[in-house]
Amino acid sequence: MGSLGFSLSMIASLSPTLTDSRLVSSVGCISTIVAPSLSSISVVYSPVTKRRARNSGLRYSAASPSMETTADSDVSVVSPATSKKVLVPIGYGTEEIEAVVLVDVLRRAGAEVIVASVEQKLEVEASSGTKLLADVLISKCAEQVFDLVALPGGMPGAVRLRDCGILEKIMKRQVEDKRLYGAISMAPAITLLPWGLLTRKKTTGHPAFFGKLPTFWAVKTNIQISGELTTSRGPGTSFQFALSLVKQLFGESTAMSVQELLLLRDGYQNPKNEEFNSMDWSLNHTPRVLIPVANGSEGVEVVTIADVLRRAKVDVTVASVERSLRITASQSTKIITDKLIGEAAESSYDLLILPGGLAGSERLQKSIILKKLLKEQQETGRIYGATSTSSTVLRKHGLLKEKKTVVYPSDTDGPMNDQMIEGTEVVIDGNVITSLGLATVTNFSLAIVSKLFGYGRARSVSEGLVHEYRGNLTPF
Numbered sequence: 001m002g003s004l005g006f007s008l009s010m011i012a013s014l015s016p017t018l019t020d021s022r023l024v025s026s027v028g029c030i031s032t033i034v035a036p037s038l039s040s041i042s043v044v045y046s047p048v049t050k051r052r053a054r055n056s057g058l059r060y061s062a063a064s065p066s067m068e069t070t071a072d073s074d075v076s077v078v079s080p081a082t083s084k085k086v087l088v089p090i091g092y093g094t095e096e097i098e099a100v101v102l103v104d105v106l107r108r109a110g111a112e113v114i115v116a117s118v119e120q121k122l123e124v125e126a127s128s129g130t131k132l133l134a135d136v137l138i139s140k141c142a143e144q145v146f147d148l149v150a151l152p153g154g155m156p157g158a159v160r161l162r163d164c165g166i167l168e169k170i171m172k173r174q175v176e177d178k179r180l181y182g183a184i185s186m187a188p189a190i191t192l193l194p195w196g197l198l199t200r201k202k203t204t205g206h207p208a209f210f211g212k213l214p215t216f217w218a219v220k221t222n223i224q225i226s227g228e229l230t231t232s233r234g235p236g237t238s239f240q241f242a243l244s245l246v247k248q249l250f251g252e253s254t255a256m257s258v259q260e261l262l263l264l265r266d267g268y269q270n271p272k273n274e275e276f277n278s279m280d281w282s283l284n285h286t287p288r289v290l291i292p293v294a295n296g297s298e299g300v301e302v303v304t305i306a307d308v309l310r311r312a313k314v315d316v317t318v319a320s321v322e323r324s325l326r327i328t329a330s331q332s333t334k335i336i337t338d339k340l341i342g343e344a345a346e347s348s349y350d351l352l353i354l355p356g357g358l359a360g361s362e363r364l365q366k367s368i369i370l371k372k373l374l375k376e377q378q379e380t381g382r383i384y385g386a387t388s389t390s391s392t393v394l395r396k397h398g399l400l401k402e403k404k405t406v407v408y409p410s411d412t413d414g415p416m417n418d419q420m421i422e423g424t425e426v427v428i429d430g431n432v433i434t435s436l437g438l439a440t441v442t443n444f445s446l447a448i449v450s451k452l453f454g455y456g457r458a459r460s461v462s463e464g465l466v467h468e469y470r471g472n473l474t475p476f
Ligand SMILES: *[C@@H]1O[C@H](CO)[C@@H](O)[C@H](O)[C@H]1NC(C)=O
Pocket: 295, 322, 324, 326, 327, 328
């Protein structure tokens, strides 16, 4: 039906009723919407009903509490009745999209997720180079009981997990006690198999490691549930994997609500990519990309854009606009950036990409150095872009004039712009690229790869991700 699923977080945070203190309860820095209010606010509307919604006062922004007032409240979390405890271990070379999507989606569903390092320290460099900060060392988890233990893949991450004796013990107890466990991409073959935890269980995994799975039990599906064990294929299937785990922990309706939050569409829907004023983005040197981030930036977006571009051999710098290299992204995902924005500003970049996230976008907007960098990018005709709420940053700095973009719920405080292309996931206009964000960010990143290097490179990167990319059926 081509309906646009707007993020609940965006809608909720713009709505005066929904940010009402009766509905939003704060737990530390994470606010949650209490369950009963959820059904009434999970709005997925088509372009047609959207216009109606705008006219009927659903154009929340009228009373818009500015981004400032919502900066600390993260309402993109569903709060189920039961509490569930989940362990996600990470190690050197863990696949960052798989790890962060698991953590992000499970936390959105209301689970208490503990990210534990199997290394000697909390800081862990992931497989494509993102530095993640774990909550605890694995030794702190040895005696705890988890409702779910879920293993991300990646190399050598899956080997690091396999070689961790404490984790092996936790997992074996998990299986003995018949509690849920899961593994994605390389983790089934490289981690669970040597521990003897795949015996007589149908299993899937990353295509490149499929041959290592026990022959008669290997199945080529994105998700395989075999009793307490759930397995999946790769970064491109990690939303499906995480949502399957949410469903098993909390039930179907929570999974559906979270799926809407993530802008994850059902297969039958067919969102478009569109390009206007087509321009050649190819370069005669390795493209250099700057991704400025702040506390509250969307963790999944930061990590996905960086990972996908690095897989395509782009030189990526993730720079913090905060005082410290360390930032706390959405859903409390802790990332150590490569540079502070001041240092990053000493170089110039072929592309400048702003990840979304309400609180993060607000903080990006306040950075004077970033504002200067963006102006330079515009004046020199270089490429820039934004996902979800960060379009606001570009717009407020005057960088979207005469540019066609995707439609953002967060932009409803401005006049409805003729330049917004409804029903699209990714829009390119000359040197500007925008996207809806969250689950659509893989396609956004692959569109960039396609524009820089051609469709072939985007295609091969998407194969490694186990993500279905049909860029050749669209303009890019
Ligand atoms: C941003 O997050 C970092 C890391 O958690 C923290 O140390 C810092 O105080 C935060 N900055 C602000 C302004 O909240």
